[in-house]
Amino acid sequence: MTSMDSHRFHRQAVSPDEARSRILQHVRPLGAETVPLGEALGRSSAEAAAASHPFPPYRRSAMDGYAVRAMDLPDGAQHEPAVLEVLESLPAGEVPKRVVGTGQASRIMTGAMLPEGADTVVMLEVTETERINGREYVRIRKPVAEGRNVADIGGEFQPGDELFPTGRVIGAGEVALAAAFGHANLQVIRRPRVAILSTGSELLSVDEPLRPGKIRNSNAVMLAALLREAGAEPVLLGHAADDADRAERIIRGALAECDMTITTGGISVGDQDILVDILARWEGTTLFNKVAMRPGSPTTAAVLNGKLLLALSGNPGASFVGFHLFAVPAIRTMLCAEPQPVTIEARLAEPFTKVNAFPRFIRARTEFRDAEIWVRPTGADQSSLMKTIVDADCLLVLPPLKQGIGEGERVTAILLKQGVSR
Structure with a gap:
């Protein structure tokens, strides 16, 4: 029996967990790049973002109403309403000009800066207004606890608080936080470039008409979509016929240029399973060539010059399963994210x-x-x-x-x- 036959037929199965562990031993996080905040959505953060100032940066109203001193309001025992003189109207963005003193209030809008002297906001719906001798007053009949409807300085974030950690996928919330603290640019992990090569003389391109004995190459576009979902950049290499020499040249070039290479097909025990022949004769290290699982037991992984080659089954269902079990953890590791599946x-x-x-x-x-x-x-x-x-x-x-x-x-x-x- 030749060494290639031995590689093809005598395989030592490893568990899925062991296979994943062997892969992850050869994968490292990628470097960072700086992108404008508007381009960071969906990327993985390369560094933890921190609050540069307290937030809110000033005391502000949580609703439309009147900024008052709680001690001027009814205490619950008295039945007479409080009648307070209205000093000014404060829309969001305005700096108060008047200090609220005894018997006084300022009309205030949501998000507006609370005037000095005030410690509480009474919601607009429970107040009544009237004019007395040409001056505006507000009538308040119920007590309101001190501090109600007021967002204090630093109530949400203090300087130095973490906004989001390294490895977090930047979503709408992370973008909002970064913007609130002036992070116009973010450090994100570079997207892994992952090459995809399909093998098999039976394959046609997606746009080719069907011919007897042929099928269209659906695995490549499926894997490209899955790579994008996982945060990677797919590099489609087309498909190679059952020619081991040509396929090896393509794979070597892909491993040199990309962070990882995925192949489909050619890993079983048939005469035309060319990946088996390539791995038996090249200088790369085979991590495993059989996994104790169904589907996709011939799934194989190897490393050449520090780059990972993941050889998946040509069957679509098995390729889909193998991608999620082994490619996704590798990509997540490159992106500084937790690799273990949920x-x-x-x-x-x-x-x-x-x-x-x-x-x-x-x-x-x-x-x-x-x-x-x-x-x-x-x-x-x-x-x-x-x-x-x-x-x-x-x-x-x-x-x-x-x-x-x-x-x-x-x-x-x-x-x-x-x-x-x-």
Whole structure:
């Protein structure tokens, strides 16, 4: 038996957790770049952002009403309303000109700066106004606790408080916080550039007409979409026929130019599975060439010159599963995010009767019923099926089973769309 045959047929299976661990040992966070705040949405922060001043930076009103001294209001025991002279009207953005003293108030709008002397805001809806001798007064019949409806200086953030940590995906809230503290530019992690190469003489480009014995290359565009969802930049290399020499040249070039390379197809035991031949003869290090799981047990990973090659199954369902189990943690590590998948406990929404020799990762969707999470397979558990990918928002994880598992049983599921950070 040749060394290539040995590489093809004699494989030592590792657990999915061990496979992920071996991958992550060879992945490091990428460098940072500075981008304008408006371009930071969806990127992963490269440094923690901190408050540069207290927020709110001044005492401000939380609603429309009147800024008063609480001690001037009825105390609950007295039945007479407080009648306070109105000094001025304060819209947001104006600096008060008058100090509120005994028996006085200032009309104030939401977000406006509280005048000196005032400690409370009475909401507009519980007041009445009147003019007496040409002056405006406000009548207040109920007590209001001191400090009510007032946002104090630094009530939300003190100088130096963390706005968001390293590795956080910049969303609308993070953008708002950065803007509030004058961060016009943000340091973000550079997006990983991930090459995608599909192998197989049976593949056609998406725009080519079908021919006998051929199929269109759906894996590449699926993986490109998944990479974008994960925060990476896909580099599509097209597809290579079953020519190991040509495929190896493409892969070497991709590993030199990109941060990671993903291939699909060519990793099983068939005569045309060219990735097996490439990995058997080159100087790179094979991390594993079989994973104890279904689907996608031939999934393989290797490293050349510090760059990761992840070889996924050519079957769409298995490629989808392998991407989430192994590519996503690597990308999240590059983006300084937590690599371990998010798992949930749920109930199985329908019986699963297939016997498992290996753990199974089944495309499934979550449902909410009676205040509990249920998971339902999106179709038959076959690695070649594409339609099971469409509605999948989780992977149902089933351990090796000698018999099926019934509806309502407790199961574990891996959430898929978790973003780049949490």
